[in-house]
Amino acid sequence: MAAVLLAVVLVVAAGGAAAVTYLAQLSDAFDSQAVRIPQAFPEASLRPAAAEPRPDSRSPINILLLGTDTVAADGDPLVAGSQGSRTDAMMLLHLPADRQQLHVMSIMRDLWTNIPGYGEAKINAAYAHGGAPLTVRVVEEMFGTRIDHVAVMDFEGFGSLTESLGGVEITVDQAFDSSHLPGRRFNAGPQLMNGQEALAFVRERYAYSDGDYQRVRNQQEFIRAALAKFLTMETLTNPGRISDVVSKTAPYVAVDEGLNAAGVAGLALELRDLRADDIKMFTLPTAGIGTSDDGQSIVLRDEAAIAAVGRALRGDTLDQYLRALPAGG
Template sequence: MRADKYQGKKKRRWPAILLIFLLLIGAGVGYAYFQFKQGVNQSLKKLNKDNKEADVVYTFKGQKDQYGDTNVLLLGSDARGKEKSRADTIMIAHYNEDKGTFKLTSIMRDSYVEIPGHGKHKINSAFARGGPELMRKTIKQNFDIDLQYFAIADFQGFVQLIDEAFPNGVEIDVEKKMSKNINTKLEPGLQRLNGKQMLGYVRFRHDAIGDFGRVERQQKAVKAIGNQLSGLQTITKLPKLIGVLTPYVNTNMNTSDILFMGKDFFSDKRGNIAALRIPVENSFTEPRIQGEGAVLDIDVEKNKQALHQFITK
């Protein structure tokens, strides 16, 4: 009899445990949504009303690549409402779902390539000519890699994200003095930079190596931000961080897509973020082209092979 009573109590206990579990999940989802909306409202108060980029509707016929990875086209813009702006920053984030790993490819904006339907031009002009869809087609035609998602970010969103995620700044080693055309002054040395200073750091290019140094700093900054944001504490902040960034970003990714990849990006198990720059070393010349100015005339086949080797290794 005692055994029967014990079994009866055990059976009655399971519905109560299940109810508590569901309530906890509901509370977690509700809190995450509250944090997300709080981040959105926080950014809306600071958003430049002239910036309409996030409201533009784009067509993007993306898909996973032939290796089963998810590639996200990342474009940086400070157009402030100008319709025909060129992409200031061009990156591809490669995400391997099975391994939970990320890689980053930067394509230099002066790369001189075939743009479908327009002939040869600097690759950053593809965005002005046909939005992210033409940029997708251009990358596919030249490098034979598919892109599933796009995200066009206004640089002020970068500032707000850094200030929210890093109240004490991002620790980074500034390699030289920087001030020209970045609206801030940076001194060399290991230090913590706020959002405005970090934006200046990743945009500076007025030195002997120009855009090459800028791309290197952008990749260095992404790695530093990723490493310093990793951990359980950051994952709990992720909904608000996405909310802060949302008003500044035009993307075809759902919030659930971002959260799914974000949990791996901020995981302690993610590992280091490998990075590649296109064009790779010894694969380009630097002629001046009438109507284009100085360009990077790249060996497309050599760079295509380097990109595929980078993704698959």
């Protein structure tokens, strides 16, 4: 899922903070094991212009993170969505030009929007209809901003990441009985979870009155917890653990051809001082839930919020946008 992919990218990047001598090895491991998406983007004529570099020659970077639980022996659905799989999670990762923070915006998978060539549908249907290129096009048209990289992750990688970290301590906001692990009750409060438990935690939605909204909050909580676990001296000074995280997770990741070893190494240098507190997470505001003309339960677009986020992304002012949100917004 998308939450895991964020951790993978930062895992490799944070390796530079531990020991630069290991960076090439880690990047090569990621490059050799991750699946490549040969055509990740729509044709150029359909895309917004790329961001202009800032005075320090850096540009803001937008990475679209997608998660799917469809698995095939050859991994192809990671690349093309060729079996009609829909994305179970969608996040837009924004790195501002100054690289002082990292913003992660969750997009509700049932958000009702226009899918070019298919009409109105839930946003996660874009992947089923046209894989990564169509999904990128939908998000770019929604916010009027360019996506620089795209990545997809198989759910199986979620457990691998958690296990490679030796488990992750996650704070459960609402107690629930798991629909994915029959007989397992998750009590409220912090608890150490293994890979199977963490996967069940972030996939749960039926136990909550607000369904996917709480699931998105759980996914964001996992990101916080996984990064907090990784960005500790215990992990950062342990090259073996860093290598284990990368090698066990990378095979479940598909990335565009530009997000290769060289690209990851560059991000590593730019993000070497980033810490868990610098990760700012939020969910794209919506106008609540509703029902489509054909009877589907959907999430309604908040057009004002979409326009405001689009302006903030284009102007690289997302931090200002977030500071202006009401508490809990």
